[in-house]
Amino acid sequence: MSVQASHGDVDRRRARRRNGLPVPRRGDLARRLLTNPMLWLTVAAFVLFIVCGVLMWYQMVPDREVPGGTLIGLGTDVIPLVARYAAYSLVPITLLYFWADRWRPVYVWARVAFWLVALGWGAFVSTFLSAQINTWAASHLAVMGDGDPASSARAAVFVAPFVEESTKATILFFIAILLRYRWVNRLSGIILAGLSGAGFAFTENILYYGRAYRYAAQTFGQQDPDQVLQEIFFLRGVMTPFAHPLFTMCAGIGLAVAVRAKSKLFRVLAPLIGFLAAALLHMMFNASSTLVQGPQLLLLWGGALLLLASAIGFIVRQLFREGRSVRARLEDYVRAGWLREEDAVAVSRLRTRMRALWHALWRGPRSFWSTIVLQVSLTELAYLRDSLTRGLVDQAGVDREHELLGVVERHRPLAVVTPTGRAPYPRLRGRRRPVEQWAPPSYPGPAGLGGSWPAPPGPAQPLGQTATTYSEVDPRWKPPSS
Template sequence: MSSPSSGAVPTVPAADRPPAPPVGTRSVPRPRAHRAVRLLPRHTSRQARGLLRRARSLRLPALSSALAAFALAGCGVLILRLVQAQTGTTGLLVGLGLALLPLPFVLGGLAWLNQTARVPVRHTVFCLAWGACAATTVAIMANGWASDFLIAHQGSARGETLGAEFATPLIEETAKAAALLILLLPVRRRLRCRTRRGPGLLRRAAGRPPRGPGRTRVGPGPSRYVRAVPHERRRARSSPRTLAAGTVLGGLTACGFAFTENALYLGRAFTADQQARLDSIGLGEAPSLRDFDGTVHTFVLRGLLSPFAHPLFTALTGLGLALTLTTGRRWLARVAAPAGLLLSMALHGVWNAAAGLGTDGFLLVYGLLMVPAFALLVCFAAWAQTRRSRQPVRAVARC
């Protein structure tokens, strides 16, 4: 068989050819691909993309702060409703006004200690709001349930005693300690991420050896050095600022808690005295200032004699938690926080039990236990303040 020549065109069989269009017709052109029309102008779409980038750049702390603010505001509305249900509107207003009187003195003492602790303002506001709103809401509800349970199973007198001396300190101190856990737990993560800095950029570029690990330049001149504390010693010994921060956070939380609790008890006392006065007037007796002896007695007991009681209890919890989170001694880290919480509960329980011992028993507990404990707290605050003021002097003396 001969092959076709290179210049010949191959013939296609008639069966394989496409059918020819009929005569007098024309092919319909395909639709053209049009450009998509923008729903929004170009500048508007750019603004939308910018807003999306800003929304994605929102971090978790901002969201958590907003959620915490809404939650605390809801607890504040709820606690006002609960207190108003027990005291009435007039009793609530009188209780709030009287509870405000000792507040500046307690906050002033904590502000003086905060010169060493340097607690941020947002943490201060959070602790006050937590103690005044969240902790009191939990305490009122849980104390009511615990009291009903104990009275139903142990009788009226024994149930009230067990509730005041055991259940109430456990519930209230745990509710206040929750704020300290929220604020102080990130300290452990920051301490674990702490590393040493390498040699400076200029020293690496010039080829100079880095400075010794035990020396740090603190001022101009070739001979001014101060020997820094090694990393292990910093971890093994808690600084006065850290201990003062735990004490301040605990005191602020308890200060807010005591404010709401004082408003509740003072409002109850005023409502009871007002009702007794109306009853005496209805019986024909002349009104006098002695009709409000219950309110005056409650204010003297809670506002004058023991305004630092709750801050003292919760300061022990904050001090123990600060030791646990910052110390390098393993045994102290395991013991400090539970010991501080248990000590605050025990002191709170003894203080509640002293109210049922009469005037002599109350004054005995007040003089032998509460006053020395408060004096120790004041001595600790003075020591922390002194250490803070002496630290720059020691650094200059070593130069």
């Protein structure tokens, strides 16, 4: 029996790996962490980021001796200044994407790992590879002598869009292949693609700002370096900080559609169409910024803002759409009697989820942790049900389904599902002053009921009319007659 059970366990683990489902890991916390492939993939990604960052630093920052003279770099004194200007555009965009990533069925540390990997890939790997390929392509497209004056724009219009969009989107394909079970909706593609584009824009802005500042500083007395830096910051960091994230979002949407599609044709065409759309938008942006000047440039900028508003509206629409989808899938379990009706309603509303976490936080760490586990498990259960109905997961998904239902029932007693009323805030009781205790008065005192003076010794005096003694009166007495 034990041999058969072990063989059955091995088969179940293989089936889960084949479907991309999480495989249960046994042992203590250290063993579970060391056997987690996501941890090692994240470590390998960060090592790659460091290598590309160091190579790009030595290529761009210090002055280098080249045949024919000295190639002036950005300089170590300029990097902190221009990095601060580049961060002004990076921070609000990344915070917006962090806020929009609300429906991923993973814990906080796994979600942060996804964010940092996508952001770091765009900032270091994609920028480094794009710089090498663009430089090589520009050298082959250049016209020597008094040739075509537009040769400097050829690489920016015809080469850079395809190179940069392909390098930025590469991390999306890696995540979709290795962790496709966590790619649950279109928001997943939008968030990861936008973060990769934001990281690329951050490093590219550092290069542009640094070159402009260093060139202005080298031309003594002609231009103020700070003024030049502020002008280019206004053009790139204020007017068009959304360009690279917006382009890469097209590739992310196409890949997200492919991951959740049943048709093999869609799985091939959707990523290709998304990538071509991203490259086409990038090409139009580079061509307009290079060749168009004056009022027409403002008109193009207005069109870019309209495109940005459409993208934001699409993201907000997807947030509400995912809530309705999660509720519809969880109601399947409610009708089967495996979940309660309040589970489908509470987990499908972002505001209710946040209020539940806030209430659980004041109930103690155990309640807070149980609430997190319950919300993540129910969200994963909804998307697992969607994968089962789409045919993306085979019978191995049923085993994971039963496992998630067991996790929900174990954590339900301590979790907050539907918060009601105010959160159980701790009562801040001030220090009370002691109240002086007076001795109870003797009852009744000479001052009457509740008197403060003790009554004389002896029997207690009667109360009411019986306490009054009247003298005898002649019964024949009457008022005198007139």
